[in-house]
Structures are given as structure tokens and as C-alpha cells.
Amino acid sequence: MVEETHIQLKLKEIRELAKKVFLANTCSTEMAEVLADVIMLCERDGPASHGLFSMYSYVGSLRNGISNGKANPVAEYPKPGVIRVDGDNGYNQFVINKFTQELVNAARETGIATLAIRNSHHIGPLRQDLEPIAKAGLVAFSCVVSKALMTSYKGNKKLFGTDPIAFACPRKGKEPVVWDMSTSSMSFMEIEVASTKNEQIQPDSAVDKYGNPTLDSVAAMDGGMLLPFAKHKGSAIAFMVELMAAGLTGGRFAFENSTSDDPDFAGANRGQTIIVMDPDIIHGPGFVDRVSEFLDAYLESTPERVPGDGRLERRQKAILDGVRVDRELLKTVQSFL
Amino acid sequence: MVEETHIQLKLKEIRELAKKVFLANTCSTEMAEVLADVIMLCERDGPASHGLFSMYSYVGSLRNGISNGKANPVAEYPKPGVIRVDGDNGYNQFVINKFTQELVNAARETGIATLAIRNSHHIGPLRQDLEPIAKAGLVAFSCVVSKALMTSYKGNKKLFGTDPIAFACPRKGKEPVVWDMSTSSMSFMEIEVASTKNEQIQPDSAVDKYGNPTLDSVAAMDGGMLLPFAKHKGSAIAFMVELMAAGLTGGRFAFENSTSDDPDFAGANRGQTIIVMDPDIIHGPGFVDRVSEFLDAYLESTPERVPGDGRLERRQKAILDGVRVDRELLKTVQSFL
Structure with missing residues (x-):
């Protein structure tokens, strides 16, 4: 059609x-x-x-050279559980694709391992980063930092990125369970679309440029800021994402990141952390059977899909x-x- | 006074x-x-x-024997990054106290390590579990599962515990940053207190026993259920907590846990996961200086305290x-x- x-x-x-x-x-x-x-x-x-x-x-x-299409990411292996990569200002998906097998191997060797990426960019959902890891039978959690679009709970300045988090887990006889979400209440794009139609946005989704709560999508886009979901709780989770994905990796915090406003600024230097756990080691045999029991209970309690x-x-x-x-x-x- | x-x-x-x-x-x-x-x-x-x-x-x-006051937790070390403990049906705080130093040592050896506790209980905030780890200079994330009190987003049966998560990070010249929170919108106790006064509760905090949204604290307590914060987002996070803190450790999921309703049921078998990362390895020297730069920006953007x-x-x-x-x-x- x-x-x-x-x-x-x-x-x-x-x-x-x-x-x-x-x-x-x-x-x-x-x-x-x-x-x-x-x-x-x-x-x-x-x-x-x-x-x-x-x-x-x-x-x-x-x-405009903000990101490096010919990036050659270089890994260091300071300890058996850590793969530490300078992304050479390329896209994270490229880095992750290159090191997924090594990360899986490291997690099998130590039980838990992390891929810590700095000096890199991420556009897109985290789902695709984690799905191959869960397909290999491992459990993964990831967070990534972007440029500042969001303020903190009761804040009045851009501080956080939308700071997505993601989780993946193998499942018996089916594609892995994978969810990803931003820590903002509404996405930037949802608010942008609402503003083109002059529609109201959901409560607690954004503030105007002075930090005052607003339902006005136009005010939200006119120098306003996104808000984290769940007030102080989402704010604390975004706070953690900044420290884990940027602080711990050696990346740049969202508030330090002004790439889109300044096209000449070539070093975006963002960060991402992926933590991978091997259930065959931590749980022992039978983990996917336990996942099935949980998913059965979930579907019985919820007329919704598995996340x-x-x-x-x-x-x-x-x-x-x-x-x-x-x-x-x-x-x-x-x-x- | x-x-x-x-x-x-x-x-x-x-x-x-x-x-x-x-x-x-x-x-x-x-x-x-x-x-x-x-x-x-x-x-x-x-x-x-x-x-x-x-x-x-x-x-x-x-x-009543639901928990074991004379528990003797036993650890296994299946791989260098994993300390796997059977809590012998004692309280997790006891297990954690016993193995914190080993966990810190393991994280320094491998860069990242996990303490996976099964067959155990937890009453209380996670702050005290993580603060000693951050005082030793490490970053920590934890989640714990309890008995089922909460339903999933759009759910109509008790499925999740209140499933708290916590984060801790060292800070220069001051006590570590530590936050902990439940993944429920309001706490069970807040709703209980509201019900004694017949007060309304916040929207999206609870459903009645049929799974219908309610502002009536009495209906929420009369067979009703807590709701996760931030609708499907908090629900997905609680989902992860169940799989990480119970599934991965070999503990019991919240929905399997009926200890309080059945005093004769002695095996609570809950679980907790603590993940510990060594910033001296993942970041290299100077991590706490970067934390300070982030906290300065946080306090400048927010007329609130650090979480x-x-x-x-x-x-x-x-x-x-x-x-x-x-x-x-x-x-x-x-x-x-």
C-alpha cells in the first residue's frame, strides 16, 4: 500500500x-x-x-567535524573487569560493536565487567547496544550522557542530558528482554512536536527559561528545559547517570557539552558505561528458567507487554x-x- | 528540650x-x-x-522464625569479580557488613565486582550498605527485593516489592554522596499514615484491590497496591530490580514472597545485588575532582541539596x-x- x-x-x-x-x-x-x-x-x-x-x-x-567519521577507538585493559576506550570522537555504536565480544569474554572471565567509553557520541536508543550482549546470555545495564537539555528537580539551569538508561536480560526461546528510556519525563522531540501545534504538554515535563513549571510547549522550547520523570527521584537517577556515564569514564558531563550550539567545538567527549553480568556465574545454571517464571507472573498481573x-x-x-x-x-x- | x-x-x-x-x-x-x-x-x-x-x-x-538471628552467611567466589553469598536467612546488613572489605578488595583487583546475596532479608534503607564502600573510594549501585506490595504499570495484581535502588560515590573532603529511594511513587508507610487520617493520596500512587487508580488512602490499604513512580518507566525499573536483585542472585521474586501473610513460612529467601566500581581504575586519578566540578554545577543549577x-x-x-x-x-x- x-x-x-x-x-x-x-x-x-x-x-x-x-x-x-x-x-x-x-x-x-x-x-x-x-x-x-x-x-x-x-x-x-x-x-x-x-x-x-x-x-x-x-x-x-x-x-562540521563535531564527530569523527574515521574514528579509530583504542582500548586499554587496566584490570580484568574493565575495558576502557577512548572513542576517538566517533559514535559509541561503532565502539560498542567493536568491543562487544571482548566485553562478553571479560564478563565470563570475571563474572562482571564494564565497558567504559569516553570521548565519543551517542545518537539513538541504547537497545541496540545491549541486545547482542543479552543474546550471548548475559545481563546488561547501560547509561549514557548527552548535552544538557534537562534541569534538576526544582532547578533553573540546564544541567543533565536526557540521560538514558537501559537494561537487557536473556530469555528462554525468544529474543532477549530489552528496555531503554530517557530519564526525562517527556522527550525533547515530543515537546518540540507539541510546540509546532501549540499544544499543552504534560504537567511536570518542562520548565520555562526562568525555571518555572509550564504546560506551554512553546515556552518550554523557547529557552526552557526538560524535567526528569518522578521529580526528585528521576533527578537523582539522572545525577547517577552523569557520574557513571561521564564522571567514571572520563567523559564530559552534559553541562560541559555545548556541541550543538557551537559547531566549531570538535571535542564532544561524551561517555557511556555498560555493565555486564554473567548469570551462569552469579546465579548458576537455570537463570533463564527463573526469568520465565518471573515473566509469567508479570504477564498474569499486567494486561500490558513485557517492557x-x-x-x-x-x-x-x-x-x-x-x-x-x-x-x-x-x-x-x-x-x- | x-x-x-x-x-x-x-x-x-x-x-x-x-x-x-x-x-x-x-x-x-x-x-x-x-x-x-x-x-x-x-x-x-x-x-x-x-x-x-x-x-x-x-x-x-x-x-516467629521468619528470619535467622544466628545466621552464618557463607560465601562462594566463583570468579574474581563475584562474591556470591547464601545469607542463611539472616538480615542482609549483617551479610554486607561481613563482606564489605572483601567486596572492596575484589573491585580493586578486577575494576568492578558484585556482591550477590540470596536467602536473606532487608529492612531499612540501602544508604548504610553503600556508604562504607564509597568511603573506601569506590562507586556503588545496589538494588534489593522485598515482598510484593506494588503492581506494575496498568497492573491488577501485586507483583513487585517496593524495590529500592541506591547509589553512592566518593566526594573530596566530605562524606560521600549517597542516595536511596524506593521505586514506588509513595511509600507504603506514607499511604498507611494517610489512611489513618482518611486523607487523599497523590495521583498515580496506588490502585484499589481491583487495580483501579484511586486517591482514597483507605481503598489503597484495603487490599490495594502501590504504583511505581513515573508510570511505565518506574515499572520497567522495578522490573529490572526484580531480575537483578532476586533473579540474578538466586533469591526469591517479590511475588513469590508471602512471609508477612504466613508467619510459618520460614524461608524468605530475598536477594540483593551490590555492584562496586573502582574509579582509580576506570577513570584513573582525579575522579573526585571531577565529582567536585559536577557538584558545583549541580548546586549552581539547583536551589536544593545534592541528592x-x-x-x-x-x-x-x-x-x-x-x-x-x-x-x-x-x-x-x-x-x-
Whole structure:
């Protein structure tokens, strides 16, 4: 079914287009392959905002040198449980792709291990970083820092990134359980979209530029700031993400990050932490059976999906049928070639 | 200043009383020392609900055999980053006290390590578990599972515990930053107190026994259930806590835990996970300076305290002046002797 405004594309067509665009915009072949996968996987699983639409950001940062399309990340191994990587100002997904197997091996050797990435960028959901780890039978938790968009609880200055966290866990006979979320109440993009329609936003989602609570999406976008979910609780979690993903890795805190406002500032130096645990060691045999018992109880108590499983339903459909892409968006992405 | 209804007690008087009560209620000397510290520290730092008031729960569970006052936790060391402990049905604080130094040593050896506790109980905040680790210069994250009190987002059955999480980080020239929080929107005790006064509770804090949202504290207590903070986001975090603190350790999920409803059920078998990271290894020298830079930015953006610091202010006052204790509560605790 094809509409005037949209076109149905196969996943491999999306991947092919994305790869060409990355290659045409400073990326090494290796980087282009990984980022093309990311775009394709986001179109496949959602959110689409991190798929072709996010190529505006990728291409912008690659063209103006904010990020390094030819990054050559270098790892140090200071102790058996730590892989410490300087991302060479490339995208984290590339770093993670390169070191996932080593991280899995380290966790199997020590029971728990961490990949600590500094001097790097992340656009996109964390789901794709963790899913391969859980597919290998391990449990993973990750957090990442971005530029400052969010204030703290009762705050009046931009301090935190949207500071996403993610969790992944293997599951018997099925794709792993994976969820990811930002620590903001609403996403920047949701508020941006609301502001184009002059719609109200949810309470406790944003403040105006003076730090006053607002329901006015336009005021929120006009120098305003996002708010963390759950007031002081979400604020404390974002606080932890900053210290774990930026502080501990040697990355830059969100408040130090002004890349988008200053295109000449080439060193974004963000950070990400992935912690991986081997259930065969910590729990012993039978962990996935226990996960099944828990998931059964969850589904019995909740007429909802297991967290993150919405994406799996979307995935099946996208693999079979491809996905709907806005023709205007497609034209823009093609113009990056 | 002494009032009719309250009495001012020195911290060491509280500790001494608590120790005597634990000794008189099946505890070994070693266990009594640790639990008396917990009670004293909760009275010192707050919340007071976890101090003398919580001795109702401790004494109840010790007397009816739900928990083991003479527990002898046994550790296994399956890999260098994992200390795996069977709590012998004792309280986690005792287990943690016993293995904190080993956990710190393991994290220094491998860069990251975990203490995975199963077959154990936890009453009280996680702050005191993590503060000694951060005082040793390490970063820590913990989660613990309890009995089912909370439903999932849009759920209609008790599934999760209040599933607290905690974070601790060293700080230059000052006590560490430590925060802990439950993943429920309001605490069970807040709703219980509201119900005695027939007061409304906050929106999205609880559902009635049918799973319908309610502002009625009495309906919430009458077979109702707590709700996680931040709707599906808090629900997903509680979901992770169950899998990390119970699933991964070999503990019992909250939904499997019916200790309080069934006093004859002696095997509570809960779980707790503590993850410890060594910033000297992951970050390298200078981590606490980076923490200071972040805290400066935090305080500049927020006319609030650093998360968890409210407790430190309370602490100074309590060390100097002691704390106010309700005379009726004191009488009850003394009656446990």
C-alpha cells in the first residue's frame, strides 16, 4: 500500500541508502556499516525518530567535524573487569560493536565487567547496544550522557542530558528482554512536536527559561528545559547517570557539552558505561528458567507487554513488509549523497 | 528540650537499647551489634521509620522464625569479580557488613565486582550498605527485593516489592554522596499514615484491590497496591530490580514472597545485588575532582541539596543533640526485652 506522502521501503533498501550517505559524509567503510545498521534497526524496531530522521544529526555532526567519521577507538585493559576506550570522537555504536565480544569474554572471565567509553557520541536508543550482549546470555545495564537539555528537580539551569538508561536480560526461546528510556519525563522531540501545534504538554515535563513549571510547549522550547520523570527521584537517577556515564569514564558531563550550539567545538567527549553480568556465574545454571517464571507472573498481573516487547512486535512486521517512510524525509536523506 | 510525648535520647543510648533487644530476641552477639548499628544510624540520618519504629518488624520476624538471628552467611567466589553469598536467612546488613572489605578488595583487583546475596532479608534503607564502600573510594549501585506490595504499570495484581535502588560515590573532603529511594511513587508507610487520617493520596500512587487508580488512602490499604513512580518507566525499573536483585542472585521474586501473610513460612529467601566500581581504575586519578566540578554545577543549577545530603544535615544535629523519640514507641521497644 503506497500513499501520496509516504512510501513503503524494505529494510535492506533503508540500510543501503544509509550506508551510502555515511560513506559520502566522511565515514570510513567500517563506521558506515555500523551506523547503517543502527538506522535500519531503528526503522525496524522504532522509535523512527532515531532512524532516517536522525540522519540530519549524524550528517550535520560528521560534516562540521563535531564527530569523527574515521574514528579509530583504542582500548586499554587496566584490570580484568574493565575495558576502557577512548572513542576517538566517533559514535559509541561503532565502539560498542567493536568491543562487544571482548566485553562478553571479560564478563565470563570475571563474572562482571564494564565497558567504559569516553570521548565519543551517542545518537539513538541504547537497545541496540545491549541486545547482542543479552543474546550471548548475559545481563546488561547501560547509561549514557548527552548535552544538557534537562534541569534538576526544582532547578533553573540546564544541567543533565536526557540521560538514558537501559537494561537487557536473556530469555528462554525468544529474543532477549530489552528496555531503554530517557530519564526525562517527556522527550525533547515530543515537546518540540507539541510546540509546532501549540499544544499543552504534560504537567511536570518542562520548565520555562526562568525555571518555572509550564504546560506551554512553546515556552518550554523557547529557552526552557526538560524535567526528569518522578521529580526528585528521576533527578537523582539522572545525577547517577552523569557520574557513571561521564564522571567514571572520563567523559564530559552534559553541562560541559555545548556541541550543538557551537559547531566549531570538535571535542564532544561524551561517555557511556555498560555493565555486564554473567548469570551462569552469579546465579548458576537455570537463570533463564527463573526469568520465565518471573515473566509469567508479570504477564498474569499486567494486561500490558513485557517492557520493551512492543518493539519486537513492530520488528516482525517490518522484516516482512518493510516500513513506511515519509517521502519528504527520504528526499532529504537522498540529498545528503 | 523534653516534651510530654517525646524524649530526647543520645545515639549511644539508642544503640545500647537496640542491641539488648536483639540479643533478647534470638540474635547472636555479632548480628545484634550490626543490627543495633543499623537502628542507630537510621535514627541518626533518617528516615526514623527505619529506626526504632522498624524494630516491630525485626523482632516479629526473629521471634516467629521468619528470619535467622544466628545466621552464618557463607560465601562462594566463583570468579574474581563475584562474591556470591547464601545469607542463611539472616538480615542482609549483617551479610554486607561481613563482606564489605572483601567486596572492596575484589573491585580493586578486577575494576568492578558484585556482591550477590540470596536467602536473606532487608529492612531499612540501602544508604548504610553503600556508604562504607564509597568511603573506601569506590562507586556503588545496589538494588534489593522485598515482598510484593506494588503492581506494575496498568497492573491488577501485586507483583513487585517496593524495590529500592541506591547509589553512592566518593566526594573530596566530605562524606560521600549517597542516595536511596524506593521505586514506588509513595511509600507504603506514607499511604498507611494517610489512611489513618482518611486523607487523599497523590495521583498515580496506588490502585484499589481491583487495580483501579484511586486517591482514597483507605481503598489503597484495603487490599490495594502501590504504583511505581513515573508510570511505565518506574515499572520497567522495578522490573529490572526484580531480575537483578532476586533473579540474578538466586533469591526469591517479590511475588513469590508471602512471609508477612504466613508467619510459618520460614524461608524468605530475598536477594540483593551490590555492584562496586573502582574509579582509580576506570577513570584513573582525579575522579573526585571531577565529582567536585559536577557538584558545583549541580548546586549552581539547583536551589536544593545534592541528592541524599539532607541526611547529612540531620546527622550532624543528631550526633550533637541526640534525637527525639516517641515515649510510646520507646515503651514498646523496651517491652521487647
